[in-house]
Amino acid sequence: MKVRVRYFASLREAFGSEETVEMPAGATLGELRDMLIARGGAHAERLGRDRALRGALDQAMADEARVIDEGAEVAFFPPVTGG
Amino acid sequence: MKPGARVRIQRADFDLAAEIAALRAGDAAVGAVVGFVGTVRDRNAGGAGEVQALELEHYPGMTEKAIEAMIDEALARFDVRAVRVIHRVGPMQPLEQIVLVAVTAANRGAAFQACEFLMDYLKTQAPFWKKEATADGARWVDARVEDDEALARWGIRAGNAAASARTGR
Numbered sequence: 001m002k003v004r005v006r007y008f009a010s011l012r013e014a015f016g017s018e019e020t021v022e023m024p025a026g027a028t029l030g031e032l033r034d035m036l037i038a039r040g041g042a043h044a045e046r047l048g049r050d051r052a053l054r055g056a057l058d059q060a061m062a063d064e065a066r067v068i069d070e071g072a073e074v075a076f077f078p079p080v081t082g083g
Numbered sequence: 084m085k086p087g088a089r090v091r092i093q094r095a096d097f098d099l100a101a102e103i104a105a106l107r108a109g110d111a112a113v114g115a116v117v118g119f120v121g122t123v124r125d126r127n128a129g130g131a132g133e134v135q136a137l138e139l140e141h142y143p144g145m146t147e148k149a150i151e152a153m154i155d156e157a158l159a160r161f162d163v164r165a166v167r168v169i170h171r172v173g174p175m176q177p178l179e180q181i182v183l184v185a186v187t188a189a190n191r192g193a194a195f196q197a198c199e200f201l202m203d204y205l206k207t208q209a210p211f212w213k214k215e216a217t218a219d220g221a222r223w224v225d226a227r228v229e230d231d232e233a234l235a236r237w238g239i240r241a242g243n244a245a246a247s248a249r250t251g252r
Contacts, residue, residue, distance in 0.1 A: 006142075008140060008141075008142055008210065008212060009140055009212035009214070009223055010212075010223050012140075052226070052244065052245065054242075054243065056142070056145060056210070059142070059144050059145035059148055060145070060148065060149070060152075061149070061208060075142065075145070077142070077210065077212070078212065078223065078226070079225075079226030079243045079244050080206075080207065080208070080209060080210050080211055080212065080226065080243055081211065081212050081213045081223075081224045081225070081226050082139070082141070082170060082182070082205060082206065082209050082210075082211025082212070082213070083121055083170075083181070083182055083202060083205050083206040083209075083211070
């Protein structure tokens with residue numbers, strides 16, 4: 001299945017603002033992160049497990065154990081710094 | 084976004100007095116109004132004048148939903164009458180206003196608490212990112228562990244600055 005993956009702040013600068021990713025049905029947000037890390041290069045560096053990173057599913061903060069549904073909007077971004 | 088909305092994300096500045104007047108207009112049950120305004124500092128870890136400008140990015144759509152949800156939570160937790168949150172995005176200069184959280188209540192205790200709760204929540208759960216321009220170039224601002232600790236006082240785990248690195252399952 002295809003999911004829309006959006007990036008913000010430093011990740012947007014590194015990867016562009018969004019892409020469509022083909023992934024297996026039933027995969028979690030954490031598994032998607034691992035798939036992106038497996039590309040190597042900037043993805044491995046910036047999404048790496050040593051990096052503080054937050055994920056959102058359908059525009060709400062989401063745990064990495066959450067399963068991604070077909071057509072979902074996923075986002076990865078650094079810790080937030082508003083206010 | 085209509086002027087009376089609970090949440091506004093905008094590039095333009097805001098007028099504190101006008102926002103508070105609108106928030107409490109016609110509500111004679113209000114006996115306390117608390118307004119917090121966050122402003123752009125000219126320094127972060129370094130000295131005066133270190134930060135020349137600030138650029139604020141956000142996640143349109145999610146930002147509004149996240150703040151609406153935290154206002155619902157504040158209304159459930161505290162005896163308050165009305166809440167308004169305005170957050171600016173785009174380029175800003177030191178001394179400018181960034182954020183307003185205004186709360187009305189019958190009594191000051193609930194108003195102070197709700198305002199602080201909303202700011203603690205916003206700092207760690209609303210998708211905004213600050214980029215500072217300095218003489219050495221631009222840099223993304225790091226999240227602070229102290230902000231996670233501030234939200235923990237209300238019994239909520241922020242998981243922002245200390246975002247976990249665990250695997251999917």
